[in-house]
Amino acid sequence: MTDWGGGYVTDVAYLLGFHPEQSPAHMALTALINGVASEVIEQPEGLSYLELGSGLGFSALLLAASNPSWRVTAIDFNPEHIAESRAFAAEVGLRNITFLEADLAALADSPPEALVPEADVVSLHGVWTWVSAATRAGIVKLLRAKVRAGGLVHVSYNALPAWQGALGLQRVVREAGRKLAGRSDRQAAAGLETVRALVAASARYVGTDPFSKQLLERLNDASTGYLAHEFMNRDWQPVFHADVATALAEAKLSYVGSARLYENFPDLAMNEAQRTAAARFDDPLLFELIKDVSGGPALRHDVYVRGARRLGENERNRILSGLTLVLTRPPGRFAYEIEVAAGKATLNRESYEPMVEALAAAPRTIAGLLALREREQGRATPPEIAAMMVGSGQAMVALRPGAGPLPELDRFHAAAARRVGRFDTLARSIGLASHRLGSGLVVPALELVVLNRLISEGAAEPSAWARLIAPGIDDAQAESLGKDIARILEERTQIWRLAGTV
Ligand SMILES: C[S@@+](CC[C@H](N)C(=O)[O-])C[C@H]1O[C@@H](n2cnc3c(N)ncnc32)[C@H](O)[C@@H]1O
Structure with a gap:
């Protein structure tokens, strides 16, 4: 066997999965919370989106289906991944996505480079700390050549010292x-x-x-x-945040903030004594180091920008106030106590319950949510509301608040459902596509399969569906699966409507 993988695993395919941190809407929110403007919010149509190391292509496909005006390009060197991704795109009938089989170590210096368009937004999820130094160098070279001024880059990696x-x-x-x-x-x-x-x-x-x-x-x-x-990758190597920042500086990229939104707030990321230690330095890299040694995440999701347009606080808050939030968890299950690195954060129920109730009825702007609680003292600010609700995975930003479902979304869910139908994979997380969000809802694969059946069959039959979804299961498994299906239909239909998925 030839080692075209350069030490990376090539004999087993990766998994289907969706990570909202990879979506331009989420990256733009991260930038805004950290006082950096993004065109993604100002003009969400016509973006060029690039994914490096796209695996089975699920995230790129979801974003292409959810955003027909975007041009999506996804690159991976594993031909099995590219073949599977192209077959998926063809089944959905997507015309705005291209999969390129290429080795990132060499791409920037080889002829297929010309096939990679300039990009407004780039994501590399699960790549940086799993590949060789040569591949990382090739990635930096490609980013330097392809990211447009003002463009955003998401990179996730195994972080030190957590690992x-x-x-x-x-x-x-x-x-x-x-x-x-x-x-x-x-x-x-x-x-x-x-x-x-x-x-x-x-x-x-x-x-x-x-x-x-x-x-x-x-x-x-x-x-x-x-x-x-x-x-199992030969070059697996967790790294410090500053090492990534130094490498990406070669591509003229500077660190904006964490796509795990709480991590941008020192009060949530560190206790008081840790904040005091960090406050002695105004070097942002040292600040991140102190955060990471104090209890930072094992998997960092960082957002970088090529040429930051800095916003004043008032302007930042004005833009954030205009963003529309969509509830992604049923109001009865909304969590007001949230685990953060510094301990537990409690959302004041008097303030947040009316917001959650309003969001359960329809998507609302942050300004609209703030207006619900006009007369209160000590109001939360727009960045706090966005970070607490979106950061806890209980709401998302709608890139196109007025948009409804699209026919390609149904085809996307049908093609995805055909790939996740096995019983042992039904609990694993995956994404539902949404034109309104311009992104996807993270859900268990079973939810996607149930949504697909509802769309294709209309009337719901939880017990019969259990047998059809997982043929060969025994009676006890069928009963339990039937109950899960009934619960999904009862609790999640409201969320699908709010997200414009149905
Ligand atoms: C952990 S997977 C992540 C896949 C995808 N981003 C996701 O989140 O589902 C890393 C991917 O990087 C790809 N990869 C690794 N080294 C590469 C290289 N030198 N050139 C292109 N792709 C590479 C692998 O084939 C694999 O699909």
């Missing part, structure tokens, strides 16, 4: 796995078994720190495909 206690864990998974099995998903599973045996044997440097303990817990439910792409 430091798990360095031994990853190395054991990879090295032991490679000795114990053939295909990389089986290697990852075998390597993880070795780790668990070492944990049981009280090995001092495996699974002993709090992060590794949580990680091992989470990995109980992880698919072996995910494990392979997370742990």
